[in-house]
Amino acid sequence: xxxxxxxxxxxxxxxxxxxxxxxxxxxxxxxxxxxxxxxxxxxxxxxxxxxxxxxxxxxxxxxxxxxxxxxxxxxxxxxxxxxxxxxxxxxxxxxxxxxxxxxxxxxxxxxxxxxxxxxxxxxxxxxxxxxxxxxxxxxxxxxxxxxxxxxxxxxxxxxxxxxxxxxxxxxxxxxxxxxxxxxxxxxxxxxxxxxxxxxxxxxxxxxxxxxxxxxxxxxxxxxxxxxxxxxxxxxxxxxxxxxxxxxxxxxxxxxxxxxxxxxxxxxxxxxxxxxx
Amino acid sequence: xxxxxxxxxxxxxxxxxxxxxxxxxxxxxxxxxxxxxxxxxxxxxxxxxxxxxxxxxxxxxxxxxxxxxxxxxxxxxxxxxxxxxxxxxxxxxxxxxxxxxxxxxxxxxxxxxxxxxxxxxxxxxxxxxxxxxxxxxxxxxxxxxxxxxxxxxxxxxxxxxxxxxxxxxxxxxxxxxxxxxxxxxxxxxxxxxxxxxxxxxxxxxxxxxxxxxxxxxxxxxxxxxxxxxxxxxxxxxxxxxxxxxxxxxxxxxxxxxxxxxxxxxxxxxxxxxxxxxxxxxxxxxx
Numbered sequence: 001x002x003x004x005x006x007x008x009x010x011x012x013x014x015x016x017x018x019x020x021x022x023x024x025x026x027x028x029x030x031x032x033x034x035x036x037x038x039x040x041x042x043x044x045x046x047x048x049x050x051x052x053x054x055x056x057x058x059x060x061x062x063x064x065x066x067x068x069x070x071x072x073x074x075x076x077x078x079x080x081x082x083x084x085x086x087x088x089x090x091x092x093x094x095x096x097x098x099x100x101x102x103x104x105x106x107x108x109x110x111x112x113x114x115x116x117x118x119x120x121x122x123x124x125x126x127x128x129x130x131x132x133x134x135x136x137x138x139x140x141x142x143x144x145x146x147x148x149x150x151x152x153x154x155x156x157x158x159x160x161x162x163x164x165x166x167x168x169x170x171x172x173x174x175x176x177x178x179x180x181x182x183x184x185x186x187x188x189x190x191x192x193x194x195x196x197x198x199x200x201x202x203x204x205x206x207x208x209x210x211x212x213x214x215x216x217x218x219x220x221x222x223x224x225x226x227x228x229x230x231x232x233x234x235x236x237x238x239x240x241x242x243x244x245x246x247x248x249x250x251x252x253x254x255x256x257x258x259x260x261x262x263x264x265x266x267x268x269x270x271x272x273x274x275x276x
Numbered sequence: 277x278x279x280x281x282x283x284x285x286x287x288x289x290x291x292x293x294x295x296x297x298x299x300x301x302x303x304x305x306x307x308x309x310x311x312x313x314x315x316x317x318x319x320x321x322x323x324x325x326x327x328x329x330x331x332x333x334x335x336x337x338x339x340x341x342x343x344x345x346x347x348x349x350x351x352x353x354x355x356x357x358x359x360x361x362x363x364x365x366x367x368x369x370x371x372x373x374x375x376x377x378x379x380x381x382x383x384x385x386x387x388x389x390x391x392x393x394x395x396x397x398x399x400x401x402x403x404x405x406x407x408x409x410x411x412x413x414x415x416x417x418x419x420x421x422x423x424x425x426x427x428x429x430x431x432x433x434x435x436x437x438x439x440x441x442x443x444x445x446x447x448x449x450x451x452x453x454x455x456x457x458x459x460x461x462x463x464x465x466x467x468x469x470x471x472x473x474x475x476x477x478x479x480x481x482x483x484x485x486x487x488x489x490x491x492x493x494x495x496x497x498x499x500x501x502x503x504x505x506x507x508x509x510x511x512x513x514x515x516x517x518x519x520x521x522x523x524x525x526x527x528x529x530x531x532x533x534x535x536x537x538x539x540x541x542x543x544x545x546x547x548x549x550x551x552x553x554x555x556x557x558x559x560x561x562x
Contacts, residue, residue: 015469016469023366023369024366026362026366027366027378030359030362031381031382034382034385034437036406037397037400038385038396040396040399040400040406041396041399051404052402053403053404053409054406054409055404055409094292094295095292097289097291097292098288098289100288101284101287102285102289103285104284104285104288105281106282106289107286112289112293115293115297115300116292118296118300118301119296119300121494121546122498123494123498123515123539123542124498124499124500124515125498125499125514125515125518125538126307126518126538126539127498129307129518129519129521129522129531129532129535130303130304130306130307130535133306133310133531133532134302134303134306134307136528137310153295153299154295154296154299154300157292161292214389215387216389217389217501218501222522230389231389231391234389234392235391235501238391238395242398246395250392250396253392257388258384258387258388261383261387262380262387265380265383
């Protein structure tokens with residue numbers, strides 16, 4: 001949709017311009033409110049003060065030193081990153097196969113679509129306790145790899161599918177058919193024709209999946225036992241006490257997920273620009 | 277040998293299907309079953325009783341918090357809608373070259389955990405937070421305001437802040453799909469801007485509005501972190517009565533029944549409004 005064009009006389013023009021200005025001012029305010037708390041957090045992460053808050057008493061890097069120097073934080077970051085990589089790769093592979101399969105007809109296709117969406121539709125808190133009950137009842141030892149990994153894969157899978165499906169669906173099937181006519185086996189067709197075509201989308205999906213896993217909290221809290229990812233670590237610090245280094249923890253989390261997301265966004269924008 | 281299309285489709289979807297049956301469907305089935313079990317200090321034992329549901333009906337606190345949760349979720353959804361629609365309209369009417377910039381600017385704050393996005397309100401509204409500091413500096417108040425945090429209002433504010441992207445995005449996408457020629461046609465036929473908006477743009481953007489509303493409502497219903505962190509005692513929601521059954525009292529069966537109640541409420545709402553929702557728009561951006 002482009003801007004509407006007022007073709008009426010001058011007064012309507014003025015009114016139209018007024019409306020456009022009002023809309024721009026509103027958008028400016030919206031962005032300001034969106035960013036103000038985040039900028040404040042960044043400012044406070046450098047604040048040389050024992051309590052979280054104002055006034056600003058001078059610049060220090062010690063909160064970052066403390067945060068990045070603590071072994072608990074480093075373990076949490078390592079857990080989050082490894083968990084994010086493992087779950088995003090596995091979920092993307094499962095989702096890609098699912099998306100490819102959805103191009104064909106098979107039994108219970110509509111029902112399966114609903115099942116795929118289930119992990120997203122279950123309310124957050126229930127999505128957490130459900131795994132405490134499930135793994136607790138199965139008497140599985142709770143931890144990053146035994147329980148949090150399957151939870152993260154399940155959580156990320158629907159998103160990965162929803163991102164990949166339109167891309168896979170939009171593929172020109174005649175290219176694959178041509179490869180098959182020329183004698184390529186299905187696997188070769190996939191590796192040499194299909195995959196190169198959707199590769200940018202797959203990479204972008206993996207990166208989005210990573211940030212979804214990296215930022216996931218409630219399902220992780222209930223399924224990770226005594227181990228911690230970064231958001232879980234932040235939560236435990238928050239419930240403990242208002243330590244002065246908390247803003248720095250928040251800034252570190254934000255920095256990591258924003259960077260990966262931005263890269264993913266850039267990649268997927270590039271993939272979309274390319275003709276299919 | 278080539279497999280026929282049907283078999284290939286089945287084989288391709290099989291791994292994910294098995295995975296989801298094990299890790300999405302089975303836990304849900306166990307939860308529903310457990311809601312009919314009995315929890316005691318010795319653990320949770322398989323049973324077939326309605327006692328947990330009786331407790332939920334008889335203890336007024338559960339119904340009260342459930343209603344409060346629905347009220348908060350509806351209010352948050354409406355506030356988000358009012359705030360997000362103009363924003364979506366703004367982005368949709370930018371020139372092609374700048375749309376992406378405004379979109380990224382919008383996305384950026386949401387690319388971090390909602391724990392962080394909720395936490396940022398503590399230094400905003402706390403005793404020596406930004407709002408109090410500014411008001412003190414300006415001489416509007418001479419004591420820090422204590423009521424800015426830890427009440428129902430704060431829960432509303434933080435939930436809107438945390439989830440409003442899920443409203444802007446689907447509305448933007450449905451606005452973006454509108455053929456500009458339709459708007460020109462309306463103008464050519466003599467409709468003023470307001471009438472064009474009301475009769476052409478608004479109806480055509482309804483799918484996005486509906487998707488956004490359902491999504492924000494769903495997310496707000498399942499909230500736990502936000503009310504826990506900034507809601508104090510008056511701003512609690514249903515998530516805050518479910519979690520303690522597992523973290524404090526170890527009453528798994530009652531917790532399961534409470535979860536089932538929340539799921540039923542949410543799924544009912546989805547069945548009512550969810551038909552026209554394009555999930556694709558909500559989560560991925562088209």
